[in-house]
Amino acid sequence: MYDTILFDLDGTLVNSAEGITEGVRYALESLHFPALPYAVREKFIGPPLRESFQKYSGVDEETAGELLAAYRVYYAEKGLHQAVPYDGIRELLEKLTKAGKELFVATAKPTVYSRTILEEWKLDGFFKEIIGAGFDKNFETKDKIVALAASMATNEKIVMIGDTVYDVEGARACGLPTVGVLYGFGDREALRQARPEHLVQTVEEIGELLCS
Numbered sequence: 001m002y003d004t005i006l007f008d009l010d011g012t013l014v015n016s017a018e019g020i021t022e023g024v025r026y027a028l029e030s031l032h033f034p035a036l037p038y039a040v041r042e043k044f045i046g047p048p049l050r051e052s053f054q055k056y057s058g059v060d061e062e063t064a065g066e067l068l069a070a071y072r073v074y075y076a077e078k079g080l081h082q083a084v085p086y087d088g089i090r091e092l093l094e095k096l097t098k099a100g101k102e103l104f105v106a107t108a109k110p111t112v113y114s115r116t117i118l119e120e121w122k123l124d125g126f127f128k129e130i131i132g133a134g135f136d137k138n139f140e141t142k143d144k145i146v147a148l149a150a151s152m153a154t155n156e157k158i159v160m161i162g163d164t165v166y167d168v169e170g171a172r173a174c175g176l177p178t179v180g181v182l183y184g185f186g187d188r189e190a191l192r193q194a195r196p197e198h199l200v201q202t203v204e205e206i207g208e209l210l211c212s
Contacts, residue, residue, distance in 0.1 A: 001157070001209075002101070003100075003156075004101070004102040004103075004158040005102070005103050005210065006106040006159065006161065006176075007107075007127075007161050008046075008107055008160070008164070008184075009118075010046060010107065011163035011181075011186060012161055012162050013086065013105070013118075014085050014086065014089075015084050015085075015086055017045060017185065018079075019078065019083055020041075021042055022074065022078070022079060023074040024041045024049075024071060025041060026074040027067045027068070028067065030073075034057075043056065046108070046164040046167075046185055047108070047164070048133070049071060050064045050068050051064075072135075076113070080113045083117045084121075085123065086183065088202075089203060090123065092206055092207045093126040096210060096211070101210065102153060104131060104152065105130040105132070106142075106145050106148075106149040106170075107130075108145060109132050109133065111131065113132070114130050115130050115132075129149065129152055131149040142166045142169065143170040146173075146176065147173075150174055159171075159176065159177050159179055159210075160176050161179040163184025164185070164186035164187075165191060168194040168196050177196075177197040178196035179197070179198040179199070179206065179209065179210075180198070181199075181200055182199060182200065183201065183202060183203070
């Protein structure tokens with residue numbers, strides 16, 4: 001079916017809720033902005049953080065950049081170490097590797113953080129490349145990240161797997177099909193309305209789909 005698999009990270013491979021939501025709380029508190037409830041901070045998982053600070057705290061782009069810098073202070077020290085792989089992820093990656101699939105990570109999280117998380121859990125070796133955002137705001141959008149990962153693939157049958165509308169839209173902009181996962185942090189109804197080619201409820205269903 002598909003020979004190259006591009007994985008989102010947050011909400012797809014790892015549960016990163018604690019580190020991200022606490023990082024957002026820390027950033028707002030550090031710069032003396034009103035606190036946001038957990039349900040809102042959870043919405044920061046997946047989209048570019050700069051955009052989320054603008055959207056949910058009502059700040060301009062420059063101030064969002066300052067909040068992002070404060071967030072990264074917390075995240076680099078503590079937050080990235082709070083991410084935990086979802087149950088069954090190692091087994092899934094082993095199954096896909098044995099089936100001859102070429103695996104990449106394509107995430108809006110900075111590459112250095114993504115690599116550290118995967119290295120800590122000894123999952124990095126499954127991936128040909130880990131492609132993330134840079135700290136430059138010009139390389140934060142999902143379509144650019146997906147395009148770069150796809151350009152490194154040696155096979156033409158490529159699929160993107162992610163839990164948010166951003167994953168679907170980023171892949172679609174590159175002409176790629178998607179698998180939407182419903183166990184992550186994305187809005188389930190919004191993900192369904194984005195019409196990914198496939199929807200799965202569990203990690204195990206990913207393996208069943210891709211190795212059928």
